[in-house]
Amino acid sequence: NAGVTQTPKFRILKIGQSMTLQCTQDMNHNYMYWYRQDPGMGLKLIYYSVGAGITDKGEVPNGYNVSRSTTEDFPLRLELAAPSQTSVYFCASTKVHETGYNTEAFFGQGTRLTVV
């Protein structure tokens, strides 16, 4: 059982380049999330999705785009990379329990992105 898988693990981008961070989960979770974590700081929500075809902005969505065409995949797109986007990016997923509560979040191992 792979859980949540993120690729790549590391990436260096030049200013203005674009890239897609991949995230896939095999637990049939309906909710998926993208967070960024700057050094010494907590996790900030970029975007999330409550199911295929539905996405919503989090706390810090500017400069990013997402899509959710399948339950399993939730890629994050950076169109014009900026040094301020240097961070560690975590993808996570949760399932809505029959009681209506979200279960614990399962995380990928993170992508360390540097923009120079």
Add this chain to the structure above:
Amino acid sequence: RKEVEQDPGPFNVPEGATVAFNCTYSNSASQSFFWYRQDCRKEPKLLMSVYSSGNEDGRFTAQLNRASQYISLLIRDSKLSDSATYLCVVNIGDMRFGAGTRLTVKP
């Protein structure tokens, strides 16, 4: 006001000490609550879920006070291996994280 606020820390305690972390949340409609542990440069890992008034797991006790919108984590008999950053997480439809409280347990 931030959605989730935690004690800023850091906490530096000797082995065997008892330490408590506090977390407040602003959305009264919050449904579920969690404590996560994060080791340096790693992904967060679930420490405890807090679904009702609180729960206990070995040396760890989490309490929830919905009226005051407050969650706490108590660690008894601290071990060196407890050194990490502890994250408070609140579900408000999406999952919001506090900034984390760093704990260092020293010999």
